[in-house]
Amino acid sequence: xxxxxxxxxxxxxxxxxxxxxxxxxxxxxxxxxxxxxxxxxxxxxxxxxxxxxxxxxxxxxxxxxxxxxxxxxxxxxxxxxxxxxxxxxxxxxxxxxxxxxxxxxxxxxxxxxxxxxxxxxxxxxxxxxxxxxxxxxxxxxxxxxxxxxxxxxxxxxxxxxxxxxxxxxxxxxxxxxxxxxxxxxxxxxxxxxxxxxxxxxxxxxxxxxxxxxxxxxxxxxxxxxxxxxxxxxxxxxxxxxxxxxxxxxxxxxxxxxxxxxxxxxxxxxxxxxxxxxxxxxxxxxxxxxxxxxxxxxxxxxxxxxxxxxxxxxxxxxxxxxxxxxxxxxxxxxxxxxxxxxxxxxxxxxxxxxxxxxxxxxxxxxxxxxxxxxxxxxxxxxxxxxxxxxxxxxxxxxxxxxxxxxxxxxxxxxxxxxxxxxxxxxxxxxxxxxxxxxxxxxxxxxxxxxxxxxxxxxxxxxxxxxxxxxxxxxxxxxxxxxxxxxxxxxxxxxxxxxxxxxxxxxxxxxxxxxxxxxxxxxxxxxxx
Numbered sequence: 001x002x003x004x005x006x007x008x009x010x011x012x013x014x015x016x017x018x019x020x021x022x023x024x025x026x027x028x029x030x031x032x033x034x035x036x037x038x039x040x041x042x043x044x045x046x047x048x049x050x051x052x053x054x055x056x057x058x059x060x061x062x063x064x065x066x067x068x069x070x071x072x073x074x075x076x077x078x079x080x081x082x083x084x085x086x087x088x089x090x091x092x093x094x095x096x097x098x099x100x101x102x103x104x105x106x107x108x109x110x111x112x113x114x115x116x117x118x119x120x121x122x123x124x125x126x127x128x129x130x131x132x133x134x135x136x137x138x139x140x141x142x143x144x145x146x147x148x149x150x151x152x153x154x155x156x157x158x159x160x161x162x163x164x165x166x167x168x169x170x171x172x173x174x175x176x177x178x179x180x181x182x183x184x185x186x187x188x189x190x191x192x193x194x195x196x197x198x199x200x201x202x203x204x205x206x207x208x209x210x211x212x213x214x215x216x217x218x219x220x221x222x223x224x225x226x227x228x229x230x231x232x233x234x235x236x237x238x239x240x241x242x243x244x245x246x247x248x249x250x251x252x253x254x255x256x257x258x259x260x261x262x263x264x265x266x267x268x269x270x271x272x273x274x275x276x277x278x279x280x281x282x283x284x285x286x287x288x289x290x291x292x293x294x295x296x297x298x299x300x301x302x303x304x305x306x307x308x309x310x311x312x313x314x315x316x317x318x319x320x321x322x323x324x325x326x327x328x329x330x331x332x333x334x335x336x337x338x339x340x341x342x343x344x345x346x347x348x349x350x351x352x353x354x355x356x357x358x359x360x361x362x363x364x365x366x367x368x369x370x371x372x373x374x375x376x377x378x379x380x381x382x383x384x385x386x387x388x389x390x391x392x393x394x395x396x397x398x399x400x401x402x403x404x405x406x407x408x409x410x411x412x413x414x415x416x417x418x419x420x421x422x423x424x425x426x427x428x429x430x431x432x433x434x435x436x437x438x439x440x441x442x443x444x445x446x447x448x449x450x451x452x453x454x455x456x457x458x459x460x461x462x463x464x465x466x467x468x469x470x471x472x473x474x475x476x477x478x479x480x481x482x483x484x485x486x487x488x489x490x491x492x493x494x495x496x497x498x499x500x501x502x503x504x505x506x507x508x509x510x511x512x513x514x515x516x517x518x519x520x521x522x523x524x525x526x527x
Contacts, residue, residue, distance in 0.1 A: 018035040161225060248388050371526060407463075434466075
């Protein structure tokens with residue numbers, strides 16, 4: 001395989017009754033492979049359907065254990081348990097990807113795989129993201145939107161919020177039908193709210209969550225967050241553009257905030273058909289109270305798409321029942337990892353920037369490959385965020401390689417890092433009172449000092465903004481590589497670097513680590 005896979009599984013490897021075939025997709029901490037069944041399963045409880053009812057092919061999602069810090073393991077285990085809980089509870093929902101069984105690898109001879117948990121999932125034919133990369137405005141778009149909306153309605157009726165609806169998390173089956181996937185961020189409602197980890201995809205996150213406070217249980221979220229995400233997705237599918245202006249996710253995020261605060265208007269594409277224009281507008285209402293409800297949305301979407309209400313096809317129960325949830329104690333996963341993780345490898349990957357010329361099929365694992373190496377351990381989940389954040393800065397020293405090297409040196413890419421003694425948190429080790437000045441692209445401080453935890457979606461763009469502000473403040477003629485000097489100023493201050501005439505002795509070890517990883521992550525011949 002040409003791209004680095006988080007979990008390397010050789011072709012022909014056997015796990016349970018399955019034989020691994022070609023790779024499908026990968027995320028930062030787990031990978032998905034196609035598989036064929038070689039015999040009956042020994043992992044099914046006696047009260048389940050016979051193993052002969054298992055399909056001949058499936059997708060195996062490998063989730064390793066024992067390879068991360070205790071903090072990472074705890075966080076990733078929680079994400080995995082969300083997915084397993086939902087799939088076991090909503091086993092009869094036909095618009096959700098199916099979980100057949102769970103397995104644990106027992107193979108001491110292969111320590112890199114020993115102890116890995118494997119989810120045996122329904123095998124998809126591709127993803128909506130991959131389809132959009134080939135056909136920016138697919139003819140089947142309205143019908144697919146009706147099925148996606150039906151999946152959301154099934155979740156909401158059962159009292160769940162998806163929390164991360166986007167094209168990569170919509171899988172397409174061989175018959176062309178759609179399934180929702182990636183339930184690491186899903187949460188069960190507790191009254192009117194649910195609670196999810198503080199992670200989201202900015203383009204599909206409603207404005208109220210961009211500044212939401214994060215409590216001990218996580219961030220409060222409502223079903224209306226899925227409605228907003230559906231509005232963005234529908235606009236993208238029908239027009240090949242986002243409903244809010246901006247050339248980057250961070251610019252569009254700022255536009256969403258301005259819109260929600262009433263300082264800007266929603267400008268929908270003229271290519272959006274009138275009947276869909278009102279639907280999208282009602283999904284993207286400024287406040288959650290004004291947004292259309294899921295059931296009303298489903299009726300209007302099905303009418304606009306000209307589709308009859310889909311039959312509720314009975315589905316096979318989830319293999320393992322409560323045993324699945326018990327097995328989850330050893331599972332690790334990551335929010336960016338779905339079955340549909342980020343890209344279907346043989347389908348070409350996620351959609352590129354809407355409106356951009358499509359000259360190649362790009363997967364998230366290779367996003368920005370000309371500037372950031374794909375074979376040196378930068379987590380796939382953060383590649384796009386790192387590359388896009390670097391591009392938001394006009395200062396030449398601020399490159400994807402520098403940001404990745406600094407994140408490695410600051411936290412080893414640990415988004416859950418918490419160091420109260422130093423008052424530093426998150427993947428970029430932000431001090432809250434400093435982060436306050438770099439959360440916004442306009443350079444104005446937030447109304448109050450933000451409280452941790454800080455998500456990568458907050459931390460990484462803010463790091464780029466801070467580095468961008470540092471560069472012009474460093475004196476010319478300093479001793480050392482300019483990128484490393486910028487990193488040293490991030491860890492201390494630009495004044496201390498100027499006063500020292502280079503890297504201050506106090507942060508020399510840190511600067512050396514950054515220099516090492518900067519060289520490792522930067523492609524050969526790239527400055």
